[in-house]
Amino acid sequence: MRHHNQNRKFGRTKNQRKALLKALAVSLITREKIETTLPKAKELRPFIEKLLTSARRATLSDRRGVVSQVGARAGKKLLDVVGPKYKDRKGGYTRIVKTGSRKKDASPRAIIEFV
Secondary structure (H helix, E strand, O other), X not given: OOOXXXXXXXOXXXXXXXXXXXXXXXXXXXXOEEEEEHHHHHHHHHHHHHHHHHHHHOOHHHHXXXXXXXXXXXXXXXXXXXXXXXXXXXXXXXXXXXXXXXXXXXXXXXXXXXX
C-alpha cells in the first residue's frame, strides 16, 4: 500500500524534482535561511532533516551519503559546522515561517531556516 507516500510533483519530472530539492538544500545549508514558496519549503523539510540527522552521527558511511546528496562544499559545511550544533537535539532542526503571498501570482511564500 502507498499510504502517506505521495510527494508533491511541482509540475516537473523526477530528475527535475530531485535537482530542485538538491538546489534548495544547498542554498539552505550555505545561507542557513531561505525564502521560497510554502509547498517547496514543506517538501524540503524532511529532505534536509534526514541529511542533518546523518550529519549529526558523522560516521564514514553517513559522511559519504551526505556528500553524495548535496555535494562536497555544502556537505562539508553541514558535517563540520551545522551538524555539531544539533548534537543534543532529538529532531526538528528547521522552522517554516509563513510570510504572506507573492504579488504576481498570489502563491504562498515562506521562510525556512535552521532553529
